[in-house]
Amino acid sequence: MKRFHIHIAVDDLQRNIAFYSALFQAEPGVIQEDYAKWMLDDPRINFAISSRGRKPGLDHLGIQVESGQELENVQQVLTAAALPVIEQKQAACCYAESDKYWTVDPQGIAWEAFHSLKGIPLFGKDAALPTDQAASCCSPSAQCG
Template sequence: MKRLHIHLGVKNIDDSVRFYSALFGADPVKHKPDYAKWMLDDPHVNFAISTRAGKTGVDHMGIQVDTADELNAIRTQMSDANISTHSDGETTCCYAKSEKSWVEDPNGIAWEAYHTMEDAQIFSAADTSSESGACCVPTTKSGSCCG
């Protein structure tokens, strides 16, 4: 099963957690000093916010899948459409260990397709500090992801 993923950059995590908890009628399933995530069934979405995103507002979008086979199917769809992808392979990002691939839409919006294997205690394998560094979106000359 696929779940839409939306990651927003926010200015204040506590204010944003209060707002989105009220909007969704649910508390986040993961809440860190710089990150929060809701896994909602109605609507079926993985909604995440972070003070570490590269900008305020939509940082990136994605499709989260339950299995490696589903991830490979998305990769095949993109390849069949001659759309170049960037694969991170297995990586730690957003307090989770996942396998990821990235594409950039025609408007420069980064999209990730990923399969999460387990939770992690650090935000990113590339940056273990608590506040510096954005999320794991690869960057290109356009300033967004996926060269």
């Protein structure tokens, strides 16, 4: 089963944790000094915020899957859509190690398809995505960490 992912850059992490906790009626499952994440079932979403000096607003969108096979299926869909796709195996980003595929939609919004393998103790960084669009926090063109 897939889970929609949204990552928003914020300027005041604590204020935004309070706001989104009230909105979702749930506390985040992950809180770090620069990051928070809610894994919600209603709606089924992986919602993350970070305060890492990025311009506030939408950072990137994504689709989180539960297995390597589901990730390969999403990669095939991205490739069939004739989008540029970058593969990343065992990426360390957003306090998780994940296998990922990255693309950029026609508006320049970074999209990631990913399968999280395990939690890690650092924010990390991703590889480079060939685009002249502004880099998102964990998009392959960014230097996180």
